[in-house]
Amino acid sequence: xxAPLRTARIDAAALARNAASSGHRAPADIxxxxxxxxxxxxxxxxxxxGFATLHADGLDEALRLRATGVTGALSTDLIPSWRATEARDxxxxxxxxxxxxxxxxxxxxxxxxxxxxRLSAQVLSVKSIASxxxxxxxxxxxxxxxxxxxxxxxxxxDGVHRRAGNRSSVHxxxxxxxxxxxxxxxxxxxxLGDDSVAIGDEAVLFGDARVGEPSLxxxxxxxxxxxxxxxxxxxxxxxxSLR
Amino acid sequence: xxxxxxxxxDLDAVRHNxxxxxxxxxxASLMLVVKDDxxxxxxxxxxxxxxxxxxxxxxxxxxxxxxxxxxxxxxNSVLIFAWQLxxxxxxxxxxxxxxxxxxxxxxxLRTIAAHEARTPARIHLKIDTGLGRNGARVEDxxxxxxxxxxxxxxxxxxxxxxxxxxxxxxxxxxxDSIAAFHTAIDLVQTGRARPLLRHLAASxxxxxxxxxxxxLARVGAFVxxxxxxxxxxxxxxxxKPVMALRARVIGVEDGQAILPIGTVDGLPSIGAGTLMxxxxxxxxxxxxxxxxxxxxxxxxxxxxxxxxxxDAARGxxxxxxxxxxxxxxxxxxxxxxxxxxxxxxxx
Numbered sequence: 407x408x409a410p411l412r413t414a415r416i417d418a419a420a421l422a423r424n425a426a427s428s429g430h431r432a433p434a435d436i437x438x439x440x441x442x443x444x445x446x447x448x449x450x451x452x453x454x455x456g457f458a459t460l461h462a463d464g465l466d467e468a469l470r471l472r473a474t475g476v477t478g479a480l481s482t483d484l485i486p487s488w489r490a491t492e493a494r495d496x497x498x499x500x501x502x503x504x505x506x507x508x509x510x511x512x513x514x515x516x517x518x519x520x521x522x523x524r525l526s527a528q529v530l531s532v533k534s535i536a537s538x539x540x541x542x543x544x545x546x547x548x549x550x551x552x553x554x555x556x557x558x559x560x561x562x563x564d565g566v567h568r569r570a571g572n573r574s575s576v577h578x579x580x581x582x583x584x585x586x587x588x589x590x591x592x593x594x595x596x597x598l599g600d601d602s603v604a605i606g607d608e609a610v611l612f613g614d615a616r617v618g619e620p621s622l623x624x625x626x627x628x629x630x631x632x633x634x635x636x637x638x639x640x641x642x643x644x645x646x647s648l649r
Numbered sequence: 650x651x652x653x654x655x656x657x658x659d660l661d662a663v664r665h666n667x668x669x670x671x672x673x674x675x676x677a678s679l680m681l682v683v684k685d686d687x688x689x690x691x692x693x694x695x696x697x698x699x700x701x702x703x704x705x706x707x708x709x710x711x712x713x714x715x716x717x718x719x720x721x722x723x724x725n726s727v728l729i730f731a732w733q734l735x736x737x738x739x740x741x742x743x744x745x746x747x748x749x750x751x752x753x754x755x756x757x758l759r760t761i762a763a764h765e766a767r768t769p770a771r772i773h774l775k776i777d778t779g780l781g782r783n784g785a786r787v788e789d790x791x792x793x794x795x796x797x798x799x800x801x802x803x804x805x806x807x808x809x810x811x812x813x814x815x816x817x818x819x820x821x822x823x824x825d826s827i828a829a830f831h832t833a834i835d836l837v838q839t840g841r842a843r844p845l846l847r848h849l850a851a852s853x854x855x856x857x858x859x860x861x862x863x864x865l866a867r868v869g870a871f872v873x874x875x876x877x878x879x880x881x882x883x884x885x886x887x888x889k890p891v892m893a894l895r896a897r898v899i900g901v902e903d904g905q906a907i908l909p910i911g912t913v914d915g916l917p918s919i920g921a922g923t924l925m926x927x928x929x930x931x932x933x934x935x936x937x938x939x940x941x942x943x944x945x946x947x948x949x950x951x952x953x954x955x956x957x958x959x960d961a962a963r964g965x966x967x968x969x970x971x972x973x974x975x976x977x978x979x980x981x982x983x984x985x986x987x988x989x990x991x992x993x994x995x996x
Contacts, residue, residue: 408738411711437941438913439989463941464909465899466651470989483941484907486653486899488952528736531754531783541781545818557782559733563685563984568977591685591980592710592733593782605756606736631918634940638913639985641685 409606410645411559412527414637415613416443418451418648420520421512425455427519428508433459433481435507437467442565442637443513443523444646449476452512461507465489468498481507515633517623523637524613525644527560528606529578530593541595542587547572554598555586558609563591565639566611567629570594574628577610577619579603612636651991654896654910658690658994659960662889663698666872669887674855677862680730680848682869683718684710689984690873690892691992693721699872706730708867712738715748730773730867732783740764744771749809751775753783758796762805772797773810773846776833778826780816787829794837810846811837815861817853827860853877856886875979878972884961890968892983893959898949906949908957911941915985916957923974928955930964958982 421443425434434457435441440448449460449471459479462468468482469492481501485493493499501507510516514523534554541547541555556578562568571589575582576596583596596609613619626633671679681704682688687695696707696718706728709715715731723729725747732751734740737760743750744766752758753775761770774797777784785793800806811834815826830849838845847863852875855866870876874883874890883890896908912918916938924935926945933947933955945955959965972979 408735411733411735438987441913463911464653466653466909467989470651484900484909486897486951489652530733530736531756533777533781533786535781535786539781540779540816540818540822543780543816543818545816545822555781562981565985568981587781590782591984595782632912632940635912635918639915639987641984642988643685 409528412564412644413525414442414640414644414646415524415526415649416447416646417520417522417524418447420514421448421522422451422455424512424514424519424522425452425457428455428511430456430458432505433457433461433479433501433507434512435461435463435509436471436476437461437463438634438638439471441509441513441634442640445471446475449478453478457508461501465493465498468493469496472496472498509634513634513637514622517621521614521622523622524619525611525640526608526613527558527611529603529609530557530559531605532556532598532602540587542571542590544588547587553600554602555595556583556598556603556609558594558596559592560611560644561590561592561594564641564644565636566594567631570629574625575620577613579607580618582620583609651989652897653899654908654914655991655993656690656986657893657895657959658694658992659889659891659893660694660698660995662874662891663695663872664702666874666888666891667699667702667704670855670868670871674862674866674868677855678706678865679704680706680708680728680865680867681872682708682867684708684714684869685984686988688869688873688875688980689986691994694994694996696721696723700727706865708869711735712740712743712748712750716742716746719746719748732773732775734760736760740770741766744768747771749773751812752793752797753785755793755796758793758800758806762800764805769801769804769807771809772806773812773848774808774837776811776813776830778813778815778829778833779822780814782814784813787833790833791836808837808845810848812848814851815849815854823854823858823861870980873983875983876969878969878978880973882961882967882969889962890960892968893965894957894986895954895959896943896957898945898951898953898955901949901951902944904948905936906945906947906953906955908943908945908955909941910943910990911939913940914987914990916943917971917975917977917982919975924971925966926955926957927959927965928953932966
């Protein structure tokens, strides 16, 4: 079986260590389906680490998580008066005043915690382009010299912000490679210069800074988004895998 | 079921747009592009509507989603086209299930040629006429065509189409791409009796230029009523927006109404005052979009519905205005709305 084109690899052990070293009095935040990692997975790890309560912003999301099998105490930030019965029937309570759900240290959204998520996509093709050639819609990039480019199988339809084009870089074949031209719905192009890479090679958008990959915080900062937004909007065609 | 935030999907608008597109591009045919969950609108209601309208070709990005369409009952008489191929993945099932495959390179051709189906793989050869993404470079085109013809002679593939995709950077450069496409077609067509399916245009070009239409136009955005922006609205093209994103006021804080939807649900992060929404047919200012909530600068009732974007014909804020204000395109905003938020088709 061929490897998936797009992979979000979740380091469950790192998530567990982050969960163990957080305070457990406030609930663990599993909003937005565990910020894109999977609500039931994060719920299990948080429970195992000693969190007694889980939290989701918004009653709709709390009810959705219940329906996917999240058990135990579950709080939310606001319960509209007309939905009080619905919340009570699902054992969803209001967040205790003065408490703030634990998010950034749990998911590695701040640099003090371990990174948990690594996003990568495969190289679909490699080509040589000539000086002056444009790349992608509107030709917002034009090559100033001849060189090679690689087409990477992920785009804004998978949650990569369109403004990453001509701005962000990915880690590919041992070096940072700038995204050139506009990010399309399902692909973007990176500049390789005189280097070449193999079809099927993995381009890492963010992951482990210790091996040269952009960190999630760096990736988020370059496009001007909160890391939680970056991970939460990864689409369903990005295959979540556990390491 | 999300009760406090949802997307209304207007299937009458889909029907209307399909008819407008088909009339506009005739005699070329429509290939309806349904990738990315029908641009975030929800796949099956859109596909059923299209089939009922007699749409005969569907573009579906990859083999996995193409097979799901066959599994769900799209008959073999409807062409399904997939072009983002997993490197090295077997094409056998795609060929068996009558999925047409886009081929950009010798590597892809060889992978497809290894299929074990009893019938030839139906392939559409792709030329890069300037976009610089997939497709064979002009200098590599003759070799790709030769290799495909050899496999065709052996009964392993059947060349059914030739295609490309243009950059829409300028009229002149698109004309250059169209000319290069003609040259590429000629090389494949020479000595063949059977006509090829030739396709180049996506939404914008298919409306703007008759010389871009060839036999098929691959249209997604316009069927969903998503206009190119920069002041061009769906209405100015005769199209109706399909998606309306709505949320209920669940709280009021410092005179601002709180909606339970934010950037983690796919909304864009913005500066205050950049965007307008609407409530009870009147415009209201979006004061801010946080991770999990949106603040509206208006005195609204608890439980009241706010339309973040919808249809200008109902006096609502629009996706096109949001996209223009955010210097992006409507497609990006539409496909990013989380699948956790219900799509409610109008039937």
